[in-house]
Amino acid sequence: PGQGYPPGEGYPPGPGYPPGPPRGPGLAVRLGERAVRRPEPRLGISLAGAGIALAVLGVLVWAGDYLTSGGRGGGGGGDGSSRRLLGVVLSLVVVAAGYVLALRARRGPLNTAGVVASALGVPVLIGFLTFDAGSRGLPFSLDALALISVIAWLASYLVVPGTRGHAVxxxxxxxxxxFYVLDKAEPKVYTAGFLQFFGGSFFADIRGPDWNTVALLSLFFGLAYYAVAFVLDRLGRTGPGAALAVGGFLATAAGSAAAAVNLPPIAEGVMLIVLGAILAGFGARGARRFTTWAWSAGVALGVVVIIGKLADQNSAAAGVALIVSGAVLVVLAHFLAGVLHEPDDLVPSAASVASVGDGRLP
Incomplete structure (x- = not known):
């Protein structure tokens, strides 16, 4: 278990794998193994992805400095259009090399390097192509960057050989x-922050965002992503579900933080407890470790928020309440484990077996 298997040769033997290649709807067949299982952590693959991220950062640092500061690091001159050329060319090289590498090396660190290069290189390329130093807003087109990147990423995920099925x-x-929808509905969240950071006092009077809008939109996207991931898990498509769970966590956590700006502390605490319990249950059902632990911590955080409000700076009362609440939560956890017939954490669940194999060490 855990070893690479060439495309078309089906799954390794074990109770978590159906015999032969993936069967079912056309999309599942197209995505192959990555539709029905989450990738396992590998040192070489992880380091390859990190290395490409460093290379893309190098493109941003070198070409970005040349574009915005007169080319101190690279020399040369010319107007803004000509200065974009270095960033455009370097980004094109990164994207093209990424797709070629992913196409030629279908598995392993080189494939991951190609996938990460193509994924990160596209928005960098669009940013340099649309750069306009004279713009009163962002110096690049957010519409083009977001929409073209999303289209390119979805095409790479669904269609392009070598990159197809990669959850990144x-x-x-x-x-x-x-991010894009949130910025369109409430541009003061990201755009104004960017302008204030780079524009100095000229933008100092920009009004803060409507945190209720930020909270509602973020919670909508986050919970929608979690809902789709839940359905995919039920269908045995844990690969794409993992990607949506990441987006779901970021959006839901951001929405909860934004809601805290205007919600009374007790209401915020109750929301964290309810959301945390539901999403931790989703994570446990789908054998998602981070989701389960993070949202279980969210339940505890909700209790802390409520006790902090009720104790009203009385440290002794807060301490006793936290001790009692912790003990109650332990008892409740023991009761729930029995009601849900949860096995021990060293016993592979059906979801983990279906996702990563039969649970045995290689």
Missing amino acids: YLGLAAITLW
């Missing part, structure tokens, strides 16, 4: 779509 594309598309 779907995760980036989900997160960017949330």
